[in-house]
Amino acid sequence: MQIYNTLTRRKEAFTPREAGRVSMYVCGMTVYDYCHLGHARVMVAFDVITRYLRARGYDVNYVRNITDIDDKILRRAEENGESINALTDRMIEAMHEDEGRLGVQRPDHEPRATRHVDDITAMIQTLIDKGYAYAADNGDVYYRVRRFAEYGKLNNRDPDEMRAGARVDVEEHKEDPLDFVLWKAAKPGEAEWPSPWGPGRPGWHIECSAMSTCCLGETFDIHGGGPDLTFPHHENEIAQSEAATGKTYVNTWMHAGAVRVQHEKMSKSLGNFFTIRDVLEHHDPEVVRYLLVASHYRSPINYAPDSLADARKSLERFYNALDGVDLENAAAGQVDERFDARFTEAMDDDFNTAEALSVLFDLAREVNRARREAPEQAMALAAELKRLGGVLGLLQQVPADFLKGGAGELPLGEDEIQARISERAEAKQARDFARADAIRDELAALGIVLKDSREGTSWVFEAPGE
Numbered sequence: 008m009q010i011y012n013t014l015t016r017r018k019e020a021f022t023p024r025e026a027g028r029v030s031m032y033v034c035g036m037t038v039y040d041y042c043h044l045g046h047a048r049v050m051v052a053f054d055v056i057t058r059y060l061r062a063r064g065y066d067v068n069y070v071r072n073i074t075d076i077d078d079k080i081l082r083r084a085e086e087n088g089e090s091i092n093a094l095t096d097r098m099i100e101a102m103h104e105d106e107g108r109l110g111v112q113r114p115d116h117e118p119r120a121t122r123h124v125d126d127i128t129a130m131i132q133t134l135i136d137k138g139y140a141y142a143a144d145n146g147d148v149y150y151r152v153r154r155f156a157e158y159g160k161l162n163n164r165d166p167d168e169m170r171a172g173a174r175v176d177v178e179e180h181k182e183d184p185l186d187f188v189l190w191k192a193a194k195p196g197e198a199e200w201p202s203p204w205g206p207g208r209p210g211w212h213i214e215c216s217a218m219s220t221c222c223l224g225e226t227f228d229i230h231g232g233g234p235d236l237t238f239p240h241h242e243n244e245i246a247q248s249e250a251a252t253g254k255t256y257v258n259t260w261m262h263a264g265a266v267r268v269q270h271e272k273m274s275k276s277l278g279n280f281f282t283i284r285d286v287l288e289h290h291d292p293e294v295v296r297y298l299l300v301a302s303h304y305r306s307p308i309n310y311a312p313d314s315l316a317d318a319r320k321s322l323e324r325f326y327n328a329l330d331g332v333d334l335e336n337a338a339a340g341q342v343d344e345r346f347d348a349r350f351t352e353a354m355d356d357d358f359n360t361a362e363a364l365s366v367l368f369d370l371a372r373e374v375n376r377a378r379r380e381a382p383e384q385a386m387a388l389a390a391e392l393k394r395l396g397g398v399l400g401l402l403q404q405v406p407a408d409f410l411k412g413g414a415g416e417l418p419l420g421e422d423e424i425q426a427r428i429s430e431r432a433e434a435k436q437a438r439d440f441a442r443a444d445a446i447r448d449e450l451a452a453l454g455i456v457l458k459d460s461r462e463g464t465s466w467v468f469e470a471p472g473e
Contacts, residue, residue, distance in 0.1 A: 008355045013260040023228045029067045032219040034232035037074040038098035039083040041282040044266045049233045052263040052304040054111040062398045070222045071114040105283040108292040110400040120214040124200045127209045127217040131189045139250040143180035146192025146205040152185040155246040162238045189213045212243035230257040234265045264307045294319045328371035330406035332389040346370050410467040418453040
């Protein structure tokens with residue numbers, strides 16, 4: 008198995024520290040608002056990676072943290088007139104709802120920053136004792152960036168070319184403008200925790216260093232996150248953790264690609280910012296998941312109406328192949344092992360989901376061929392299609408339900424649709440073909456497409472505009 012390592016900027020053979028076991032930490036959400044499409048990309052990407060590692064036989068310990076104390080959280084809670092805990096608990100529940108609808112399995116552990124303050128302060132004290140951090144006269148604690156000789160190695164940048172980044176304030180209390188905060192002294196009325204340097208709260212970067220170490224140890228296999236986290240967040244994590252422990256922090260760094268909307272960066276100021284629940288109001292969750300899976304996890308994704316329409320059509324091809332096939336008796340047939348081998352080869356190559364899906368399309372074509380020529384083989388092929396789709400978190404719905412679902416609500420009730428189909432059958436029996444065609448066209452105009460076969464007439468819903 009080859010995985011692209013952001014640190015070395017190349018694909019490397021993946022060898023976990025402990026045979027058969029994988030330790031993985033992914034930076035999670037700051038829970039002050041609903042999750043957006045960028046969050047969905049990271050959720051789904053590492054869900055697929057976890058699913059595949061487990062399918063390959065690895066025992067995966069997947070940790071994804073929750074940042075539940077942060078400047079944005081403090082501001083939002085104050086704006087809403089609610090407590091920090093009320094806000095974060097509500098947003099965590101919403102996050103779990105969103106990821107559940109997208110078919111994202113829960114991580115094994117979800118450490119919350121507020122529950123690891125003792126671990127965080129202990130790590131900060133270790134950094135102070137080793138000379139990598141210092142307490143300022145205002146109660147803040149800062150990390151000495153230039154004290155860590157390898158600072159910048161993840162992003163291949165020289166510290167002299169850097170500026171303090173996101174969530175790092177340049178203040179007069181710093182020894183150097185590049186130094187970043189580990190502990191923030193509490194302002195009047197703010198949430199606070201006791202520490203050797205006075206009441207305050209953790210800085211963002213130190214939270215992940217402490218939580219990952221507590222959950223996975225001083226060195227672990229994989230650290231992942233979104234594309235915007237390489238600098239400064241992950242660079243700072245490396246500096247903190249390796250200075251504190253004297254050991255390699257992470258062996259493989261992985262970063263998902265960005266989500267763009269109509270080829271532009273997603274931004275509230277541009278009016279193209281979408282939460283997950285915004286999107287799921289209008290589109291089947293599996294269609295959205297397919298869009299996120301169809302591109303390699305490191306590639307950028309373009310979110311647009313036509314891209315979702317294409318995603319739905321692709322899923323319809325799979326579900327049409329599965330529809331009506333008796334999967335319960337699939338053992339009666341034989342499956343050519345080349346499909347599993349090709350799928351594994353694709354996913355072993357840095358989790359190449361785009362290539363893995365091309366294998367599924369070939370498999371769907373074989374299902375359709377076998378349905379005509381070898382029904383028992385079709386059952387086995389369809390079961391294999393569903394199994395491999397499941398590794399990607401796809402194709403687990405009842406085919407007929409998905410095909411009738413579409414994007415949006417049915418314009419007619421199912422009983423009414425069946426009544427119109429019966430009326431059309433009666434018209435055809437009476438050789439009133441003009442009336443039969445009119446009924447078909449009326450239903451088609453509503454997005455209800457009829458499919459005639461020897462077994463009778465079935466239908467699927469294709470929402471207008473798809």
